[in-house]
Amino acid sequence: MVNTSEVKWIPTNYRTNTLNEIASNGKLFINSEVTLCGFAEIIRGKGAVCFIRLRDGTGHLQAFIKKGNVSDQELELSQNASRESTFQIKGIIAEKRAPKVPEGEPLPPAEYEIVASEVNILSLAETPMPLGITDKVEVGMDVRLDNRFLDLRRKHVNAMFRLRSKILQYGREHLISEGFGEINSPKIIAAAAEGGTNLFPIKYFDRNAYLSQSPQLYKQLAVMGNLERVFEIGPAFRAEKHDTYRHLNEFISFDIEMAWASDEDVMCVQERMITQIWRKIKENDQNLIDDVNEFRISDGKEPIVVNVPTIPFPRVSYCDAIELIKKSGSDIKWGDDIEAHHADIIAEKYSEFYFIPRWPMSMKPFYIFHDKSEVSKTGGQLSRGFDLNYGRDEMTSGGQREHRAGVLTQNLIDVGLNPDDFDFYVDGFRYGAPPHAGWGLGVARLLMVLTGAGNVRETVLFPRDRKRCTP
RNA sequence: GCUCCUGUAGUGUAGUGGCCUAUCAUGCAGCCCUGUCACGGCUGCGACCCGGGUUCAAAUCCCGGCAGGGGCGCCA
Structure with missing residues (x-):
């Protein structure tokens, strides 16, 4: 279930070992007395014996409870316990009796179990459960989310969130290796950071405030403060009433910002980081991928394969993208947004990661840098803003930032924002400002x-999401 | 904001006007068997979202409500 090779599992007051320590190194534990804890995944057996498949956060191990080894009461309570009840079991590690196999077939590798001498039921699970942990019955999304604590116990769901942790870990490690430091910016803000998307208003004592939609302005100020290269993994809030497979109203944004850099420089950081994440997952976490695949296959889906992308990712400039879409017969012109159905057309040619650099300045926020000499064939002003897509889906928005205070103020005016509201930000650029660039990536x-x-x-x-605020 | 769709046991489903005192699986309860391990066998429990309407007859058709889901726009 989890790669425990590098983790030191220190005993707790409840257990001496994890289940996986025993399951994967049982030979070393034979005849030794241990105390283990876990959820009872399956409870079988009547009469003189009882088998419990225990599960903890590291793996599984069978407990064997036999009349005479424990009190009659412990045996009976165990046999009658409901699935998912939690147990603490003290006993001796032994090799499992080998299962019967048909003539001529090889015996499976040795497995181990704990032969119980003491059984302590920590908590009995109520029945019936709102959803099955191991049952081969589908569950709707709503029931799953209402009972996420149970849903998470399902192997493939558990693996999903362990993979999420790995993505964050490997991403962090990579950025730190390139000289980035982690920061935390405020999530309570006084004014709309970028305009555009809707913010959630909140009461801040006797004033109005908002939940932050992005760490954008603050990570730039950190760079103005000579932190040189920073990253932040934190929540962003958008009060948009969307209702799709890829939108939420609170999401975790993986942001970077770096000094003395252009749009192209941070695209390179991003593709290095993503390939490094993929490479590390492939090296270390195939077990988690396997857990996901086991479910996908049972669900009739293709198993996923972790293919480390090659660098550099294709750069399909905005102008090229428009040409590509036009060629397919779609009605689009320079200056139009590339919508989902347009991205489908690009995805036919670029089905994996690709950058879309150099968007029209008119479509990008005020803090994006533009160079007057960089224009389209039709004369439209280009920006140093880019997106990263995977097929039809947008992963990232980023770009080189405007470091000229005067231009920033003009940009604010151009998009209809009041520069006075942004003094806290523009002031940061008045006393020497490095050219800088960054991006924000949707972790989910x-x-x-x-x-x-x-x-x-x-x-x-x-x-x-729009409908769900609990649990 | 605009669209399309769906509400049947704890869970996931079958059902398209009468054969529905509603199917199957899983679950749960009980019994039998068993060093079990995809265990097996038997018995039982448990549901048509709510309110109107059409009809001799409604889970099924219509209207309203409530709840949920998909898609678009916008974005990460």
């Missing part, structure tokens, strides 16, 4: 790509 969307999940709700523990 990246996990969707990695795992083939068809809905962002699969990749977020407790998703917040």
